[in-house]
Amino acid sequence: MMAAQAQHGTTPLHLILAWGFVGIPLAWGVIETVLNAIKLFQ
Amino acid sequence: MGATTLSHRGMPGLLHRDRTVAGPGFSRWMVPPAALCVHLCIGEAYAFSVFNLPMTKLIGITKSAPDDWKLTELGWIFSIAIVVLGLSAAVMGRWVEEGGPRRAMATAGVCFGGGFLVSALGISVHNIWLVYLGYGVLGGIGLGLGYISPVSTLIKWFPDRPGMATGMAIMGFGGAAFIASPLSVALMRYFSTPTHIGVAETFVVLGIVYFCFMEVGAAVVRLPPPGWAPAGYVVPAQSKKLVTTRHVFVYQALKTPQFWLIWFVLCLNVTAGIGVLGQASAMSQEMFPGRVTVSAAAGFVGLMSLFNMGGRFFWASVSDFIGRKNTYFVFFALGFVLYALVPLAGGAGNVALFVLCFCIIISMYGGGFATVPAYLKDMFGTRYVGAIHGWLLTAWSAAGVLGPVLVNYIRQYNVDNGVPKAQAYNNTMYILAALLVAGFLCNLFIRAVHERHYMAEDAADAVGMAN
Numbered sequence: 001m002m003a004a005q006a007q008h009g010t011t012p013l014h015l016i017l018a019w020g021f022v023g024i025p026l027a028w029g030v031i032e033t034v035l036n037a038i039k040l041f042q
Numbered sequence: 043m044g045a046t047t048l049s050h051r052g053m054p055g056l057l058h059r060d061r062t063v064a065g066p067g068f069s070r071w072m073v074p075p076a077a078l079c080v081h082l083c084i085g086e087a088y089a090f091s092v093f094n095l096p097m098t099k100l101i102g103i104t105k106s107a108p109d110d111w112k113l114t115e116l117g118w119i120f121s122i123a124i125v126v127l128g129l130s131a132a133v134m135g136r137w138v139e140e141g142g143p144r145r146a147m148a149t150a151g152v153c154f155g156g157g158f159l160v161s162a163l164g165i166s167v168h169n170i171w172l173v174y175l176g177y178g179v180l181g182g183i184g185l186g187l188g189y190i191s192p193v194s195t196l197i198k199w200f201p202d203r204p205g206m207a208t209g210m211a212i213m214g215f216g217g218a219a220f221i222a223s224p225l226s227v228a229l230m231r232y233f234s235t236p237t238h239i240g241v242a243e244t245f246v247v248l249g250i251v252y253f254c255f256m257e258v259g260a261a262v263v264r265l266p267p268p269g270w271a272p273a274g275y276v277v278p279a280q281s282k283k284l285v286t287t288r289h290v291f292v293y294q295a296l297k298t299p300q301f302w303l304i305w306f307v308l309c310l311n312v313t314a315g316i317g318v319l320g321q322a323s324a325m326s327q328e329m330f331p332g333r334v335t336v337s338a339a340a341g342f343v344g345l346m347s348l349f350n351m352g353g354r355f356f357w358a359s360v361s362d363f364i365g366r367k368n369t370y371f372v373f374f375a376l377g378f379v380l381y382a383l384v385p386l387a388g389g390a391g392n393v394a395l396f397v398l399c400f401c402i403i404i405s406m407y408g409g410g411f412a413t414v415p416a417y418l419k420d421m422f423g424t425r426y427v428g429a430i431h432g433w434l435l436t437a438w439s440a441a442g443v444l445g446p447v448l449v450n451y452i453r454q455y456n457v458d459n460g461v462p463k464a465q466a467y468n469n470t471m472y473i474l475a476a477l478l479v480a481g482f483l484c485n486l487f488i489r490a491v492h493e494r495h496y497m498a499e500d501a502a503d504a505v506g507m508a509n
């Protein structure tokens with residue numbers, strides 16, 4: 001069974017790519033929201 | 043020879059549970075991004091309201107024509123999606139758990155992305171029933187499968203920090219609207235012309251993007267190998283007071299008082315939060331007339347959304363240290379004080395106190411969602427936690443009806459009886475505070491699951507589920 005799977009381990013590059021893939025859009029959305037929320041205090 | 047070995051019949055399919063088991067060297071920190079790939083897409087549901095007004099002007103373009111859809115008709119799209127979310131999570135929870143996360147997440151991507159495409163067709167031919175079928179039913183199934191599957195997988199990878207792990211995924215669900223809302227608006231602006239509103243094209247793009255994003259998550263996700271535990275983590279030999287090391291079968295869990303007490307705990311916590319979340323903009327303007335403008339109210343809603351998202355990660359992580367039961371005690375006790383403070387803040391004209399109260403309340407609303415999977419894991423074990431979580435989500439569906447109805451109808455009743463708008467929410471706040479007292483009591487009564495409900499160890503192995 002194990003031979004049938006991807007055996008290569010996770011590298012730091014994999015982690016950076018994976019977290020960047022979800023983190024960048026989320027960060028963009030949060031920044032957009034914060035910019036809108038600032039209007040509450042203006 | 044089982045399906046898990048190489049044979050003349052070939053390997054099990056790519057989506058098969060056995061092909062999802064991690065090999066040596068796989069880092070469990072790859073799983074949260076995989077989960078986020080799904081939750082950051084399906085959480086788009088929170089931003090669906092950005093399509094409401096444009097969809098009322100598809101024929102009239104600048105204003106609604108007589109044949110254009112009404113807001114009341116469009117409101118059903120979201121409602122159907124949320125109801126189908128609860129139903130599909132409940133009915134298909136066992137299929138999700140036994141088939142593994144990749145099959146469930148891939149299917150969720152097909153359903154959610156496909157739902158957008160079917161809806162786009164419905165918009166093009168101006169048939170509301172196709173939109174109900176697409177986003178409501180098909181998308182709702184994608185929501186249900188996509189919600190529970192990554193959560194259950196994360197619990198298995200993070201036995202040492204289940205709250206933090208599920209908090210990360212469910213934080214994504216709360217934060218998805220931050221991406222979906224500006225993206226949808228930008229796409230509609232791009233595809234719109236003076237004679238056409240580009241909602242259908244926007245749906246096509248979103249459907250394809252969400253499908254691709256979710257399939258990436260399905261490709262990355264892995265299950266831990268049998269017997270796996272994180273380095274330095276020792277699996278407790280015996281169950282603690284409210285944290286079991288054994289497992290309860292999904293349909294057996296439904297027969298326990300603990301399941302229904304947690305159901306009410308979630309329902310009451312969500313009812314209180316969802317009731318004010320939908321009315322936050324109007325409430326802030328009516329309680330502080332002339333001081334909170336429309337744009338400031340929009341900023342307030344955005345701020346609450348940030349706390350909704352952050353609370354999911356924060357409170358679920360805190361629950362790993364103070365325990366799930368104590369976390370919910372904090373939600374209900376602190377929530378009671380804060381709801382009672384809101385009328386005082388309104389009476390005193392203290393906007394800052396009002397904003398602070400609601401931001402903390404909403405953080406605990408999100409925290410309730412994110413902490414509950416770990417609560418279920420503690421009570422019923424990891425084996426069927428996804429399926430049990432699926433059934434529990436019906437509490438969300440119930441709260442989704444109860445919360446807004448409570449806030450809207452009580453406010454209207456007060457206004458009709460001559461109560462000034464600035465004070466029309468006071469009674470509602472006290473009623474919501476009373477709901478939290480009921481939630482506190484439900485939480486208080488939760489005890490460890492009785493011995494007779496647990497599965498025999500070999501029973502779970504018989505269905506081929508190592509974790």
